[in-house]
Amino acid sequence: MATDAAEAAQMRGALMRLRRETGLVVAFGGLVEPGRDQVRISELNGTRTTSLSALAVSSGNGLGGKVAALARPYAVSDYFASRRISHEYDTAVAAEGLRSVLAVPVVVRRRVRGVLYGALRSVQPLGDRTLSAAVEAARDLEQSLVVRDEAYGLLAAARSLGAAEGHERSGTSERAQSSARERLREAYGALRALAPRVADPVLRAELLSVCETLAASPGPPRSARRVRLTPRELDVLACVAVGTTNAAAADRLGLRAETVKAYLRSAMRKLGARTRLEAVVAARRAGLLP
CATH class of the missing domain: 3.30.450.40 (GAF domain)
Incomplete structure (x- = not known):
């Protein structure tokens, strides 16, 4: 090849x-x-x-x-x-x-x-x-190739999870569905964190497109409220959604901890949330997170 x-x-x-x-x-x-x-x-x-x-x-x-x-x-x-x-x-x-x-x-x-x-x-x-x-x-x-390898691996995994989530699973236990949804959310968070590090604009756009697909995957009923978050606010919320601390999110996203806090506060304000958990729940209801 x-x-x-x-x-x-x-x-x-x-x-x-x-x-x-x-x-x-x-x-x-x-x-x-x-x-x-x-x-x-x-x-x-x-x-x-x-x-x-x-x-x-x-x-x-x-x-x-x-x-x-x-x-x-x-x-x-x-x-x-x-x-x-x-x-x-x-x-x-x-x-x-x-x-x-x-x-x-x-x-x-x-x-x-x-x-x-x-x-x-x-x-x-x-x-x-x-x-x-x-x-x-x-x-x-080497670092560029590592990022590309990670990106393609995550893309394959995320697409597989998204397809499974989109299928009707009659007879599948609630526990199994919850586990599958959690894996999908982890894949989404990993994609959001990786995308800014990808130099190739075509590959980066593909990562973000898959993120949008995952966020739109079937799940709890969505609210009609439209909230606009910046890409970085979504990156931070995606990390928070899988239990990442501010310090860990900063390391993952290549930001300072204070910057992560600022993005999180801004997202919470837009979502009308008082806590991190409320912000994640509101973002999911608005179809911004899977």
């Missing part, structure tokens, strides 16, 4: 940061192809040729393959003279005129998902500061 547009954009951003922070003149990289033990070079930055484009680097082979196999960064001051790597890809590297090259793994949940490279066209040592800066660029990409 090819790298999608959002992943490609994230990879380009990581390569731009790698060049900016290290001063290396060339950067390139790619992700591990699903179901295959190889990295496909998909993005180039600062290159003069297309010799590295779409290159498939097998695990263990060359500099990048060694990094992918060991899951740790590595650098060579003279690529062609190095005896610590194999040389299956010398032709492509020579065509681009590269000599000093480093590679760092992109590791997500203990699994190598890709490799970032940086290079010079001259022979010179690449010091610890350069390697550390390249590692930081890889860490940024």
Whole structure:
């Protein structure tokens, strides 16, 4: 499966940061192809040729393959003279005129998902500061991929729960229905908390669309009262609805505890509620929360 547009954009951003922070003149990289033990070079930055484009680097082979196999960064001051790597890809590297090259793994949940490279066209040592800066660029990409993985996992779970909630369940016990509704509410809260962290606008919109679907799922009768809450007020209420403290909600949403309190007070005022519980109940009656 090819790298999608959002992943490609994230990879380009990581390569731009790698060049900016290290001063290396060339950067390139790619992700591990699903179901295959190889990295496909998909993005180039600062290159003069297309010799590295779409290159498939097998695990263990060359500099990048060694990094992918060991899951740790590595650098060579003279690529062609190095005896610590194999040389299956010398032709492509020579065509681009590269000599000093480093590679760092992109590791997500203990699994190598890709490799970032940086290079010079001259022979010179690449010091610890350069390697550390390249590692930081890889860490940024790792966090972006983690958020995307979480988003897709939550989307799948939430859609499954929403579909189950929407079906008629004759013969299902009240206790089972209550448990299913609670899981749906937890999924809703997790989606609301994750959405602001998603850089991809299409994926973020999809998360929020599923949130709206979950909030509209069948449940207790809705009130006719129309209340307008801001996205952040809904985020905070979604956390409160599953028993999260203000401090925990702040950590989950990337806000300060005082900011969470301010959003909660504002939501309570709009809902005519005097307590957190009343606010959650009112929001559910108004169809704002599942």
